[in-house]
Amino acid sequence: MSVSTAAIDESVCAPLPVLGGDVRVPLVTGGEVAYAALDYAASAPALRRVWDDVAAYAPYYGSVHRGAGYLSQLSTDLFENSRATVAEFLGCRADDQVVFTRSTTDSLNLLAAALPADCQVFVFETEHHASLLPWRDARVTYLNAPRTPAQAVETLERALAARDPYGPALVCVTGASNVTGELWPVGELAAAAHAHGARIVLDAAQLAPHHPVDITELDVDWVAFSGHKLYAPFGSGVLAGRADWLREAEPYLAGGGASRKVARRTDGGVDVEWHTTAARHEAGSPNVIGAYSIASACKALKEAGFDALVAREQRLVTGVRAGLAAIPQVKVLSLFGDDAPRVGVISFVVEGWNSSHFAAALSAEYGIGVRDGLFCAHPLVRTLLGSDPQEVGECGAPEAEPGERSLNAIRVSFGAGTPDEHIERFVRAVGELVREGAQWKYRTEDGRCVPDRGTAQH
Numbered sequence: 001m002s003v004s005t006a007a008i009d010e011s012v013c014a015p016l017p018v019l020g021g022d023v024r025v026p027l028v029t030g031g032e033v034a035y036a037a038l039d040y041a042a043s044a045p046a047l048r049r050v051w052d053d054v055a056a057y058a059p060y061y062g063s064v065h066r067g068a069g070y071l072s073q074l075s076t077d078l079f080e081n082s083r084a085t086v087a088e089f090l091g092c093r094a095d096d097q098v099v100f101t102r103s104t105t106d107s108l109n110l111l112a113a114a115l116p117a118d119c120q121v122f123v124f125e126t127e128h129h130a131s132l133l134p135w136r137d138a139r140v141t142y143l144n145a146p147r148t149p150a151q152a153v154e155t156l157e158r159a160l161a162a163r164d165p166y167g168p169a170l171v172c173v174t175g176a177s178n179v180t181g182e183l184w185p186v187g188e189l190a191a192a193a194h195a196h197g198a199r200i201v202l203d204a205a206q207l208a209p210h211h212p213v214d215i216t217e218l219d220v221d222w223v224a225f226s227g228h229k230l231y232a233p234f235g236s237g238v239l240a241g242r243a244d245w246l247r248e249a250e251p252y253l254a255g256g257g258a259s260r261k262v263a264r265r266t267d268g269g270v271d272v273e274w275h276t277t278a279a280r281h282e283a284g285s286p287n288v289i290g291a292y293s294i295a296s297a298c299k300a301l302k303e304a305g306f307d308a309l310v311a312r313e314q315r316l317v318t319g320v321r322a323g324l325a326a327i328p329q330v331k332v333l334s335l336f337g338d339d340a341p342r343v344g345v346i347s348f349v350v351e352g353w354n355s356s357h358f359a360a361a362l363s364a365e366y367g368i369g370v371r372d373g374l375f376c377a378h379p380l381v382r383t384l385l386g387s388d389p390q391e392v393g394e395c396g397a398p399e400a401e402p403g404e405r406s407l408n409a410i411r412v413s414f415g416a417g418t419p420d421e422h423i424e425r426f427v428r429a430v431g432e433l434v435r436e437g438a439q440w441k442y443r444t445e446d447g448r449c450v451p452d453r454g455t456a457q458h
Helices: 048-060 070-089 104-113 149-161 186-195 244-248 288-304 306-325 355-366 378-385 420-436
Strands: 024-026 032-034 097-101 120-124 139-143 169-174 199-203 222-226 237-241 259-264 270-274 330-332 345-350 371-373 409-413 440-445 448-456
Touching: 048 070, 048 288, 070 097, 070 237, 070 288, 097 104, 097 244, 097 288, 104 199, 104 222, 104 237, 120 149, 139 149, 149 169, 149 186, 169 186, 186 199, 288 306, 306 330, 306 345, 306 420, 345 355, 345 378, 345 420, 355 371, 355 409, 355 420, 355 440, 355 448, 378 409
Parallel strands: 120 139, 120 169, 169 199, 199 222
Antiparallel strands: 024 032, 097 237, 222 237, 259 270, 330 345, 345 409, 371 409, 440 448
């Protein structure tokens, strides 16, 4: 079975060049094939533009902020200009801060550490663990999974109306689900939060690579995202937004760069005056290349034209969903229903298949990389699968034999660098595996489903 993407005019918007686009991988059935990277929701391949920009800068690398030499000054300018580029990409307000972090997880943990005393936090159970778990020192209210965008707003409004009206409060919400790809009503949730005196942070890890994110237009207080999902290399992230809570909090890390003045006291102790800028939470030598790579990715996406990128991706989404819908044994997971707008992230289960077995067969027999598991969103996947909240399940392959039921799903995800052929191969492969079964035998090894080398199925 194949899916037609003929409607896509690649002369208007071709896939953006990415690293690894020419990598070939072996198949257990013999020969090799171009690798189809369809796990963008975990880590998108780096744009070649980003890699080229980083390579061009690398010979000029120097320590930032504290060096008098030419390379240090050049690196400092590069680092701070990257901050300005990210602020423009996000539509930041004039007094917002852009803090460079390691990832979305790091960004949200930083914000959690900066919460005012006795802060109430409201978070839906549908969140990725990066935004579900950091709030350990706050009073947290976990909200049940809504089944429509309107229900999400109503659920939040009810919870906020019942809260202590005098203390600080924060709402944390995703922009696009890392499981279903569905877009959340961020603007409406922000309005509800502010109407009840709360602030809101947007987890844009899955939204920013696929759709424009504008802090001012959405009226959110903070945005967090990761470079490795935005077509940049690993190890960099951003927390951008209002400065006051960040400025008033103790530094996330104590050390050089976060401190403006340090002096010994007569009693033998130390007095410290901390920065009030983003540097307050960027102690130590910063990841200059990571910051620059994020800025380069931001520029590349804007220059390519987000409208064209979104339109192309939506055609791919439509094609994949139509292809899967034509296979009765496939169930696509969704909170908001078939008509909900979504990005290129789709999770599904296949009747009669262990999800880890199916994902392993896609890789070994077709050269297609997808993800199986609970996608670091355990409560959400359990809700979507209709399972008991206490039923055993974990990220990664379970200790279940191929063909046995598992509390897992399969996720295919794609974006600006995905060629049409990868999508067509994926839909065809799903259909063939369902109709004809795997060509190879598989076994569980060290928690992973792997092909049993040298043992064909038939």
